[in-house]
Amino acid sequence: INAGDYIFYTDWAWTSFTVFSISQTLMLVVGATYYLTFTGVPGTATYYALIMTVYTWVAKGAWFALGYPYDFIVTPVWLPSAMLLDLAYWATKRNKHSLILFGGVLVGMSLPLFNMVNLITVADPLETAFKYPRPTLPPYMTPIEPQVGKFYNSPVALGAGAGAVLSVTMAALG
Helix, strand or coil, rough: HHHHHHCCEEEEEEEHHHHHHHHHHHHHHHHHHHHHHHHHHCHHHHHHHHHHHHHHHHHHHHHCCCCCCCCHHCCCCHHHHHHHHHHHHHHHHHHEEEHHHHHHHHHHHHHHHHHHHHHHCCCCHHHHHHCCCCCCHHHHHHCCCCCCCCCCCCCHHHHHHHHHHHHHHHHHHC
């Protein structure tokens, strides 16, 4: 749910984007793989992603209730990655091992990319937050000096690489 709020973590924005992308990837791939293998019906991963998207809209609606405009909410982009998972399942003739390997890699590599494309099209949450100030400063907006790491300036690459590796593992465990 927090994948869209990465920019709030001002000094750690890209690191947070990477961590959130990985968490979203794992949540999608484990749930969708379970649904797919349990039902055996191609298209089930997309159905699962749609359920999770609607759930996110409802859960994040709390921001709207607090007075923020609705475009302040960034919805994680699960649907295109779930469609890739469904295509992998269909293309490999419903082979569960191929689904885990190919589907996991496709979801892991595509979700950070789709998420970044989605975030580019939405109003900057930090700018919006200053237009709609809250009476107290939340802890996550308190500046922290970042530990600049090797991949700090490449969140999509790090998110996609880590997501691709972890998705296969988590899909297999799921």
